[in-house]
Amino acid sequence: MEAAMDLMRRMPPSLSQNALSSLLALLPEHSPELLSRVDQPLQVANDAYSGKDFLLCDYNRDGDSYRSPWSNKYYPPLEDGAQPSTDLRKLEVEANDIFAIYRDQ
Numbered sequence: 001m002e003a004a005m006d007l008m009r010r011m012p013p014s015l016s017q018n019a020l021s022s023l024l025a026l027l028p029e030h031s032p033e034l035l036s037r038v039d040q041p042l043q044v045a046n047d048a049y050s051g052k053d054f055l056l057c058d059y060n061r062d063g064d065s066y067r068s069p070w071s072n073k074y075y076p077p078l079e080d081g082a083q084p085s086t087d088l089r090k091l092e093v094e095a096n097d098i099f100a101i102y103r104d105q
Contacts, residue, residue, distance in 0.1 A: 001030055008038050016041065047071050069096055 004023050011019045020038055024031050043056040050070035054060070060067045065078035069092055074081045084092060 001027075001033060004030065004034065005037060013041060045075055047073070047075070049073055 004027060008016065008019060008023070016038070017040065020034065020040065023034055027034065044053050045056050045066060045068075046053050047068035047070045050068070052068075052070045054066075054068045054070060056066045060069065062074065062078055062081040065074040065076050065081060067074050067081060067083075072083065072089060083089070
């Protein structure tokens with residue numbers, strides 16, 4: 001595991017995604033630890049329902065799917081994905097509306 005982490009520290013950021021994928025294939029028993037210890041560049045996906053982009057990160061990930069803060073749907077679709085409570089979802093929608101005001105100025 002330490003050799004894998006050393007390799008990732010020496011990897012240029014542009015190659016980190018491919019290197020991590022290769023390490024996960026070589027060391028499947030260490031997948032959870034690798035995924036938690038290796039910083040990955042943020043990726044963007046498009047919410048087909050709302051037409052807006054959203055970030056793919058650990059905070060909105062459930063398995064291999066990511067929940068959009070715009071529509072509350074998972075991409076790729078996930079039937080039993082974790083959902084925020086009604087109150088938390090309401091706050092999320094309000095926060096996104098407020099952030100949009102600042103973004104669009």
